[in-house]
Amino acid sequence: MESRADIEQLLKDGNTVQTLINGYSMYPLLVPERDSAVLAPLQGYAPRRGDVVLYRRDGSILVLHRIWRVRRDGVYMVGDNQTEVEGPLRQDQLRGKLVAFIRKGKYISVDNILYRTYAFIWLWMRPVRHKVAVAVHFLKRLLKISH
Numbered sequence: 001m002e003s004r005a006d007i008e009q010l011l012k013d014g015n016t017v018q019t020l021i022n023g024y025s026m027y028p029l030l031v032p033e034r035d036s037a038v039l040a041p042l043q044g045y046a047p048r049r050g051d052v053v054l055y056r057r058d059g060s061i062l063v064l065h066r067i068w069r070v071r072r073d074g075v076y077m078v079g080d081n082q083t084e085v086e087g088p089l090r091q092d093q094l095r096g097k098l099v100a101f102i103r104k105g106k107y108i109s110v111d112n113i114l115y116r117t118y119a120f121i122w123l124w125m126r127p128v129r130h131k132v133a134v135a136v137h138f139l140k141r142l143l144k145i146s147h
Helices: 007-012 113-124 126-146
Strands: 017-020 035-040 052-056 062-071 074-078 086-089 094-103 106-109
Touching: 007 017, 007 035, 007 052, 007 094, 035 052, 052 074, 062 086, 062 113, 113 126
Parallel strands: none
Antiparallel strands: 017 035, 035 094, 052 062, 052 094, 062 074, 074 086, 094 106
């Protein structure tokens, strides 16, 4: 019988947690079954635009998305592969924050300047992400066909 760690409890107890990504909501940054998220507890954390946090939807699943906006009424979230903003979320729904991710064995901190630049640009592009993704997909298919 397989035992799964309770990520929420580990974070609540002050532990940093590494977990494999599943789902495509944070694509292209995080790819399922390839990348792992390194999550830290929230003690003393104040949500900031661009941060990626783990949260629990009311009565539902844990989700890892990027903060779109912080307002008095709560935190608004969006996945990197989405254009629809979710919120407001309450502070008590937040469980942990992304401090790094691991891709092909390489540890990449969210303090990395390339990562911060990506986060800024990708948030700014939210209204047109779908069109960009469709164009990239089309170009990839076109290049494969021409070879």
